[in-house]
Amino acid sequence: xxxxxxxxxxxxxxxxxxxxxxxxxxxxxxxxxxxxxxxxxxxxxxxxxxxxxxxxxxxxxxxxxxxxxxxxxxxxxxxxxxxxxxxxxxxxxxxxxxxxxxxxxxxxxxxxxxxxxxxxxxxxxxxxxxxxxxxxxxxxxxxxxxxxxxxxxxxxxxxxxxxxxxxxxxxxxxxxxxxxxxxxxxxxxxxxxxxxxxxxxxxxxxxxxxxxxxxxxxxxxxxxxxxxxxxxxxxxxxxxxxxxxxxxxxxxxxxxxxxxxxxxxxxxxxxxxxxxxxxxxxxxxxxxxxxxxxxxxxxxxxxxxxxxxxxxxxxxxxxxxxxxxxxxxxxxxxxxxxxxxxxxxxxxxxxxxxxxxxxxxxxxxxxxxxxxxxxxxxxxxxxxxxxxxxxxxxxxxxxxxxxxxxxxxxxxxxxxxxxxxxxxxxxxxxxxxxxxxxxxxxxxxxxxxxxxxxxxxxxxxxxxxxxxxxxxxxxxxxxxxxxxxxxxxxxxxxxxxxxxxxxxxxxxxxxxxxxxxxxxxxxxxxxxxxxxxxxxxxxxxxxxxxxxxxxxxxxxxxxxxxxxxxxxxxxxxxxxxxxxxxxxxxxxxxxxxxxxxxxxxxxxxxxxxxxxxxxxxxxxxxx
RNA sequence: GCCCGGGUAGCUCAGUGGAUAGAGCAGAAGUUUCCUAAACUUUUGGUCGGAGGUUCAAUUCCUCUCCCGGGUACCA
Numbered sequence: 001x002x003x004x005x006x007x008x009x010x011x012x013x014x015x016x017x018x019x020x021x022x023x024x025x026x027x028x029x030x031x032x033x034x035x036x037x038x039x040x041x042x043x044x045x046x047x048x049x050x051x052x053x054x055x056x057x058x059x060x061x062x063x064x065x066x067x068x069x070x071x072x073x074x075x076x077x078x079x080x081x082x083x084x085x086x087x088x089x090x091x092x093x094x095x096x097x098x099x100x101x102x103x104x105x106x107x108x109x110x111x112x113x114x115x116x117x118x119x120x121x122x123x124x125x126x127x128x129x130x131x132x133x134x135x136x137x138x139x140x141x142x143x144x145x146x147x148x149x150x151x152x153x154x155x156x157x158x159x160x161x162x163x164x165x166x167x168x169x170x171x172x173x174x175x176x177x178x179x180x181x182x183x184x185x186x187x188x189x190x191x192x193x194x195x196x197x198x199x200x201x202x203x204x205x206x207x208x209x210x211x212x213x214x215x216x217x218x219x220x221x222x223x224x225x226x227x228x229x230x231x232x233x234x235x236x237x238x239x240x241x242x243x244x245x246x247x248x249x250x251x252x253x254x255x256x257x258x259x260x261x262x263x264x265x266x267x268x269x270x271x272x273x274x275x276x277x278x279x280x281x282x283x284x285x286x287x288x289x290x291x292x293x294x295x296x297x298x299x300x301x302x303x304x305x306x307x308x309x310x311x312x313x314x315x316x317x318x319x320x321x322x323x324x325x326x327x328x329x330x331x332x333x334x335x336x337x338x339x340x341x342x343x344x345x346x347x348x349x350x351x352x353x354x355x356x357x358x359x360x361x362x363x364x365x366x367x368x369x370x371x372x373x374x375x376x377x378x379x380x381x382x383x384x385x386x387x388x389x390x391x392x393x394x395x396x397x398x399x400x401x402x403x404x405x406x407x408x409x410x411x412x413x414x415x416x417x418x419x420x421x422x423x424x425x426x427x428x429x430x431x432x433x434x435x436x437x438x439x440x441x442x443x444x445x446x447x448x449x450x451x452x453x454x455x456x457x458x459x460x461x462x463x464x465x466x467x468x469x470x471x472x473x474x475x476x477x478x479x480x481x482x483x484x485x486x487x488x489x490x491x492x493x494x495x496x497x498x499x500x501x502x503x504x505x506x507x508x509x510x511x512x513x514x515x516x517x518x519x520x521x522x523x524x525x526x527x528x529x530x531x532x533x534x535x536x537x538x539x540x541x542x543x544x545x546x547x548x549x550x551x552x553x554x555x556x557x558x559x560x561x562x563x564x565x566x567x568x569x570x571x572x573x574x575x576x577x578x579x580x581x582x583x584x585x586x587x588x589x590x591x592x593x594x595x596x597x598x599x600x601x602x603x604x605x606x607x608x609x610x611x612x613x614x615x616x617x618x619x620x621x622x623x
Numbered sequence: 624g625c626c627c628g629g630g631u632a633g634c635u636c637a638g639u640g641g642a643u644a645g646a647g648c649a650g651a652a653g654u655u656u657c658c659u660a661a662a663c664u665u666u667u668g669g670u671c672g673g674a675g676g677u678u679c680a681a682u683u684c685c686u687c688u689c690c691c692g693g694g695u696a697c698c699a
Contacts, residue, residue: 062643072641072680082641082679108642151699191699252698337697344626352697359699388627389694415628416693448661468661479647480636483628485692487635496661498647499636506661514658567637570646577662586658601658623661 028128028547029067029121031098031111032056038092043078056111058544065103065110066118066540069093072107082107118540119531122547123603130606132550134177134557142180144374145171147382148302151188152289153197154222156296158417158432158488159384159424165477166414167382168302169562169615176614177557182374185304186366189286190311195267197221198281199260200228210288216435218292221285226429228260235260299438300470301616306373308366314357316365320401321351329400340397348393363394364401371405378408380560385413385483412560415485432490441469444494445502449623458622467618468502474617475501478562499570501617504608507573507580509623511605514585516622518598521586525602526595533596538579542604545575549607553614562615569611576604 036054040046054074059065075085086104093102093109098117103110122129147167150156156164167183175181188194201208201224210217235258240247246254255261270278297303321338324330330338336353350361370379381391391411398406417424424431446465450457458464476493480486496502518525534540548568556564585601588594609619 060642068642070641106642188699193699335697339697346626346695349697354697356697358697362699384693385628386693387699390699392627413628452659452661484636485629489635492635492648495648498661500647500661502661503647506659510659510662517658563637567646574646578664580658581654581663584657588658623659 029056029098029113030117031093031096031113032067032069034096035069035089035092039078039089046078048077058548059110063105063108063110064112065101066113066544067111069109069111070107071109075107113540114532115535115540116532119534119543119600122543123600124529124531126603126606129546129549129603130610134550134554135179137178140178140180141377142182142375143174143378143380144182144184144370144376145174145380145382146184146186146370147171148185148297148304149188149383150185150293151193152218152221152286153193153225154426155216155218155292156434157424157426158434158437161300161434161437161473162414162417162477162486163382163384164297164300164302165474165616166412166482166562168300169474169478170380170382170412170560172614172616173553173557173562173565174560176610177553179557182305182376183303184370185307186310186313187290187307188310190271190282190314192264192268193225194282194286195264195271196228197225198278198285199264199267200224200231201285202281203231210291216292216295217288217290218296219433219435221289221292228264232258232260296434296438299435299466300474308370310362313366313369314362316369317357317361317363318351318355318365320364320368321361324350324401327402329397329402340393340400342393342396345389345393345396348397350397360390360394360397363390364397367394367398367409368403371403377405378410379405380410380412382412382414385415387411388413410560412482414482417486417488420487420489432488437473438470441473441494442466443469445469445472445496448496452623460621464620464623467620468496468505468623471501471505471612471617472496473501474615475504475566478615479566481563482561501612502623504569504573504612505617505619506623507576508605508608508612508619509621510580511576511601511608512621514598514601515605517586523586523594523598525598527599529596529599530592531596533593534600536579536583538575538582539597539600542572542575542579542600545572546604546607549611565611565615569608569615572604572607572611576601576608 032054036052039054040048040052054069056067056069059068069086069089071082071085071089075082078085080088083104083106086107086109090102090104090109093099093111096102098114098121100112100114102112145167147170148160148164150160171181171183201221204227205224208220210220213220215223232255236251236254239254239258246257256265267278271282321330325332325338330340330350333339333349333353337349338351340348340350342348348360349358350364352358367379370376383391388411391409391413395406395409395411398409419430419432421430442462442465445468446461449461449465449468473493476488477486479499534543549572552565552568556562579600583597585594585597588597612619
């Protein structure tokens with residue numbers, strides 16, 4: 001359906017809301033808001049949209065100026081030619097107290113601000129940026145976010161690490177902007193795949209335990225999962241050799257034909273029947289896995305308000321389906337299966353003809369359970385993009401069942417992680433193990449730290465290496481837009497240069513070092529700062545970059561995309577490193593300048609720290 | 624077949640209806656008597672998959688088309 005355009009609007013400029021909050025958008029400079037007021041006074045006949053404001057952008061590097069006003073954006077509103085609009089804007093700004101020069105170039109006005117005005121409107125008041133309200137009270141929500149959702153048959157790998165990182169950082173981000181966030185996990189602790197490790201352990205385990213073997217619990221169980229698959233392969237090969245007519249049938253098709261497969265199936269039935277031996281083994285092995293996961297989570301900093309177990313929720317949903325059937329939401333097919341006819345999304349079986357659940361049955365039940373437990377305004381699932389269709393159907397079904405909250409369900413779909421060698425495949429052993437990866441990152445960070453610290457080995461070496469290694473890993477995973485199918489190159493990822501977490505951490509560490517040196521020299525830090533002194537282009541650029549922080553948080557939260565924040569922190573760190581290079585702080589020419597630069601540094605450090613913490617990344621005291 | 628992503632520098636990825644499309648890595652050349660060189664500076668490198676259309680302006684929006692990935696289960 002074609003959108004109707006407002007008549008005065010004609011062509012498409014100006015259809016974008018003028019108040020839109022975007023990264024690299026400045027709205028808090030006095031001269032810009034004065035410009036807005038001025039224009040409204042000059043053109044009383046114009047009907048302005050609510051909360052209309054001129055927005056400034058950062059001036060591109062190839063132009064001279066601090067800020068730029070793009071007059072294409074609003075020239076139409078005033079029925080003016082863009083260039084003429086620019087000249088009018090430039091004339092006003094040129095006469096403004098805060099402005100050194102304002103130059104109209106085509107439809108743009110490039111503004112060079114007085115240094116004092118730049119800093120006054122940005123970093124001078126420490127609360128102005130960090131304390132900015134991101135989401136107004138009226139729009140704050142109670143948000144339930146489910147992520148991680150591991151299976152208890154094997155240890156976590158890089159794919160889980162991406163999920164965990166995305167989930168915990170999104171939770172932290174949403175909380176940072178003012179929402180109430182409840183992070184939860186739903187562990188898949190039952191089912192045929194769990195029985196696979198159990199069967200293999202029963203047959204080949206010989207009583208091995210994490211304690212006796214020294215193997216972390218989840219890895220130990222994973223070892224038997226692998227063992228199961230090799231054993232199954234052996235049986236499948238034997239089967240097709242003995243009965244060549246089966247050769248063209250798939251492995252899954254032949255699963256129950258094998259002795260091992262049949263035994264696994266039997267074990268699942270025994271589990272459901274509550275056979276004590278099976279339940280005990282299940283309890284035991286799951287307890288090993290949970291202990292292992294707890295370590296992995298602790299190392300990443302993952303925390304949940306609650307962990308749901310599928311063994312406790314897998315029977316949910318059936319009653320809801322039957323209820324929906326009675327109310328005409330679903331229908332019964334000739335073969336007895338209960339289906340939902342979802343139109344464009346297709347037909348979906350929601351209860352099998354034998355009355356048992358399918359995946360979506362459980363999800364319906366669990367979603368309702370989660371709603372009843374927490375009454376959130378919004379539920380978010382961090383789940384891979386191969387389940388996009390599943391979630392669309394789930395949401396549509398809940399909508400049809402009449403749940404008013406079903407419009408506020410959101411699937412954060414993220415792409416797979418590939419390796420240079422191709423896809424990660426558990427069966428082919430090409431997965432990158434989470435714990436190994438953490439250890440490797442920390443070891444590299446440790447080596448790099450040792451290399452640069454000389455003879456003085458820091459007392460907190462291991463802790464520092466952990467913060468840097470984990471920071472590098474998380475940052476790398478968050479740098480990509482969640483939906484991109486990303487490539488993880490182990491070699492390249494283990495570097496700490498360029499667009500990396502350590503680059504940002506390093507900027508913070510440099511400021512820490514300045515603070516430490518200042519204390520050593522007994523310098524008094526004064527709050528009484530003459531910001532006019534910070535007139536270097538690097539100083540102005542740094543403050544202007546700092547001012548984007550609230551808008552960046554807003555955009556990241558709105559899009560539920562931490563990569564927006566990652567990109568910003570890289571820009572901010574880069575602006576700081578340029579400043580650091582050009583503007584000596586402790587050895588500044590005089591005390592007034594030194595004080596001003598120190599204060600600027602501390603404001604930037606606060607932002608870097610807050611930003612990294614919002615990504616669940618720490619900042620080491622020194623690097 | 625149908626549905627959903629994606630195709631931008633050698634590689635990995637940003638980005639946008641507006642000024643000369645960016646970053647990191649890789650390649651080339653520099654910077655340390657001075658607060659940390661995990662840094663900084665300069666430089667090489669692009670028909671933004673292809674073709675039409677809308678627009679004053681398209682890499683960005685629309686249509687068609689070609690390639691890649693995923694989905695399309697009484698699997699999870």
